[in-house]
Amino acid sequence: GQSLEQPSEVTAVEGAIVQINCTYQTSGFYGLSWYQQHDGGAPTFLSYNALDGLEETGRFSSFLSRSDSYGYLLLQELQMKDSASYFCAVIGSNYQLIWGAGTKLIIKP
């Protein structure tokens, strides 16, 4: 089958660093994507990894290990506005994105 697993909730302190993990199981692999969704809003694209390694975009970084079927999203210098749900997604066998259930990031002052 095809599935993704990520923690349902992560709590961190403002200014700290947090890592959100994602493990996946797919019949073929074309890359791992990350999206952010604030409550009541639409998902917005954050990053995409097709190859192993770390991709950095400002305070956010995304890592992929294809041999381990694993990736993570790293958020640094956390701000209150980063409080949101974060979804990982992979392309499935029908060439459409399969989504994880999402990780709710709670940031405390």
Added chain:
Amino acid sequence: DGGITQSPKYLFRKEGQNVTLSCEQNLNHDAMYWYRQDPGQGLRLIYYSQIVNDFQKGDIAEGYSVSREKKESFPLTVTSAQKNPTAFYLCASSIGWRRQGAASSGANVLTFGAGSRLTVL
């Protein structure tokens, strides 16, 4: 500015009624998608279209119908056959994998509309 427009933002429906959600994009994207999101859940694919006049069922297509007569438009009809239609509906578009391949950013980067929240009374 290019983007995706969904309407209406909020919609109330009586049981037994069909409703149609509008989705229009001016990004010149080939592919368009409809997702359903229930509270605290991920996104589930209802229908998708990679090209005009063609669309495919997603994981939860029962009780829904779509059309893709124009590249810019991908309306979703929630029929009375959908047993539990109360949900947040999201329309999205992408360049699509046909042009760039499944491993490309074109296939993996989706742009979403603001969503339509449907409540059945």
